Amino acid sequence: MSPPTVTLPPPTSGSPAGPVASSTPPPEPSFELPGVDTRGLDARERAQWSALVHELLAPCASIAVPVAQCVLEKRDCRACSPAAAWVARAVRDGKTEDQVRTAYAGRFDPTRVKSLPLEGSPMRGAADAPVTVVEFIDMECPHCRVAASVIDAVLAAHPGKVRVFYKSCPLSHHAHAEAAARAAVAAGRQGKFWEMERALLEGQDHLEPRDVEGYARSLKLDLVRWRADMASPSVAARVAQDRQLADDLQLKGTPTFYVAGRELDESDTLEERVRQELDGL
Numbered sequence: 008m009s010p011p012t013v014t015l016p017p018p019t020s021g022s023p024a025g026p027v028a029s030s031t032p033p034p035e036p037s038f039e040l041p042g043v044d045t046r047g048l049d050a051r052e053r054a055q056w057s058a059l060v061h062e063l064l065a066p067c068a069s070i071a072v073p074v075a076q077c078v079l080e081k082r083d084c085r086a087c088s089p090a091a092a093w094v095a096r097a098v099r100d101g102k103t104e105d106q107v108r109t110a111y112a113g114r115f116d117p118t119r120v121k122s123l124p125l126e127g128s129p130m131r132g133a134a135d136a137p138v139t140v141v142e143f144i145d146m147e148c149p150h151c152r153v154a155a156s157v158i159d160a161v162l163a164a165h166p167g168k169v170r171v172f173y174k175s176c177p178l179s180h181h182a183h184a185e186a187a188a189r190a191a192v193a194a195g196r197q198g199k200f201w202e203m204e205r206a207l208l209e210g211q212d213h214l215e216p217r218d219v220e221g222y223a224r225s226l227k228l229d230l231v232r233w234r235a236d237m238a239s240p241s242v243a244a245r246v247a248q249d250r251q252l253a254d255d256l257q258l259k260g261t262p263t264f265y266v267a268g269r270e271l272d273e274s275d276t277l278e279e280r281v282r283q284e285l286d287g288l
Contacts, residue, residue: 040078043091047099056098059107066090066115089283090115097274110272120268121256125172127245129200132162132170138267138284140169140277143176143253144204145261146187152208154262154277161278169281173204175249176261183214186237188246190219193236199226 038057039045048056057075065077067084074094077087093114097107113119123141142158144151158171175192177184187207194203206222207214223233236242253263256270264271266280 038075040075040088040091042088043078043095045095048095052098055104056095059094059098059104059111060091063090063094063108063111063115066117085286086115089286093274100274102274110274114269114272114275121265121270122268123172123174123265124252128249129173129195129204130170131158131201133167134170136168136170138165138169138281140171140281141174141265142171143174143249143258143261143263145176145178145181145184146191146204146207147181147184147211147214148178148261149211150260151262152211155205155208157277161281164278165281165285168285173200174252175246176253176258176263177246177250178261185246186216187211187214187219188249189237189242190223190233192242192245193233193239194223194226194228196236196242197228197233199228202226 038053040060045053045056060075060078061073063074065072065074065082065084066086067077067082070077070082070084070087072080072082074087074091077084078091090111094107094111097110102110125139125141128141140158140161142154144154162169162171175188177188191200191203191207194200203222203226206226207219210218210222220230220234223230256263264277264280266277267284271277271280
């Protein structure tokens with residue numbers, strides 16, 4: 008299953024995705040913004056990008072002007088140039104104007120930030136890191152296995168700047184996912200959550216009970232305690248709580264990432280989004 012794209016509701020009045028009423032003539036197709044790379048856009052795409060950056064509101068909550076105006080006037084908003092570059096990339100990738108508007112709202116509208124509960128969730132990285140990443144993961148999902156190395160690379164590239172929280176999201180069509188999630192949470196009670204998570208992802212083609220117990224044994228867990236924890240109502244409730252959160256967010260698959268409270272769109276990479284957040288601090 009490929010990473011999902013969540014369909015967002017139409018923007019409300021005054022949101023960054025809303026048009027700005029103006030009597031000024033439409034921008035020229037050759038329009039440029041300083042510091043924004045529009046290379047690779049053909050004439051039609053450049054005209055589409057130009058129209059959008061003159062329509063979409065700047066992502067700064069206190070600045071109710073179009074993105075292009077914010078950049079040209081060099082306003083005190085470090086998010087405007089990245090927003091204009093994001094629109095150029097979305098146009099270059101073939102998104103329609105309506106698709107760009109919808110995705111822009113999810114990416115830049117300050118009212119769309121989600122406050123996700125983090126207490127009790129396993130964490131990697133520095134506890135006081137300025138950028139928070141939340142990953143919803145299914146231990147039997149091959150894309151989640153690939154994502155593990157992506158997370159490793161992001162943490163290595165930004166030491167002390169990023170923290171990653173884990174959320175269980177076992178999908179119903181994966182027969183072993185829910186038990187594997189409980190196995191990891193149970194291992195976490197002995198301080199070995201991340202070691203078990205990696206063992207399960209790397210061995211996800213072998214997740215029968217005897218296989219999972221073998222991973223627990225290789226990690227030198229107290230097997231009696233681990234079995235009891237894995238079967239306990241509290242561990243089951245922890246997994247169910249995460250899964251309910253995923254349902255409430257209407258996630259469609261795994262892995263799904265939230266960076267600083269915003270869902271990672273398929274047009275961004277995790278590294279790009281983290282770098283954008285760090286540049287905006």
